[in-house]
Amino acid sequence: MTFDLLGLSDGVLRAVTDAGYETPTPIQEQAIPFVLMGRDVLGCAQTGTGKTASFTLPMIDILSHGRARARMPRSLILEPTRELAAQVAENFEVYGKYHKLNMALLIGGVSFVDQSRIIDRGADVLIATPGRLLDHFERGGLLLRGVDVLVIDEADRMFDMGFIADLRYLFRNCSPYDKRQSMLFSATLNHRVMELCYEHMNNPVRVAIEPEKAVVDQITQILYHVGQHEKFNLLLGLMKQEAGEKVLIFCNTKIEAEILEWKLNHNGYNAGQISGDLHQRARIKVLE
Secondary structure (H helix, E strand, O other): OOHHHOOOOHHHHHHHHHOOOOOOOHHHHHHHHHHHOOOOEEEEOOOOOOHHHHHHHHHHHHOOOOOOEOOEOOEEEEOOOHHHHHHHHHHHHHHOOOOOOOEEEEOOOOOHHHHHHHHHHOOOEEEEOHHHHHHHHHOOOOOOOOOOEEEEOOHHHHHHOOOHHHHHHHHHHOOOHHHOEEEEEEOOOOHHHHHHHHHHOOOOEEEEOOOOOOOOOOOOOOOOOOOHHHHHHHHHHHHHHOOOOOOOOOOOOHHHHHHHHHHHHHOOOOOOOOOOOOOHHHHHHHHO
């Protein structure tokens, strides 16, 4: 199977070729034709399977006809985190290089005023995190009744992060489910995700390309039972065993993350911390 058999336009195919891709991944192969048909799609796929392109590629073709109006985006893509939203925005820039689509990215840590100016010009594609989207919407700077295509990405993570009430509120203020095309992608399809689908999607076609499980086979899990006061020494020992490897550590609070960053740097490690209090430029700098 090659991309030119999926029904995509010549402009999108050229952009895909320029990006160095030759064959679609399984989720792209199965989802793209249904999206181009205008069907609602429920996709189950792990991170790293190419699911972002499974909705961005056909959306570019769908949105190539029509024109955005001020404060009324034609499509909306919701992501649970700033970094995921920025990644999707990069996808649109890469794959939409031969189309004249206006894109707006609404995430925290970026100038609210600058974002308002972009929305006022009209957005064919609006990519956002729920919190910043609601900030604009509730201040009257954004109207959602004109959304023709709605995508909820990483739905299970949305639930885990406590965004379910925000999602339901946004659904109620978008165009009715039978007047729009909706897509929902998730690594797992639990009962909460399925309930959201039944309430707000129109007879979606289900595309699942991997077992519906939360952990991929390549991950080895080890559990250490250790007292609170012994945790840091254990961590240092583990990091010495993995010398030269990159380490990702999750903390329970922002304060704990800041303290751990200081302690690791004090012990000779090059550590950086990311939390919701950091400006987006600072978060990107840490990631880089």
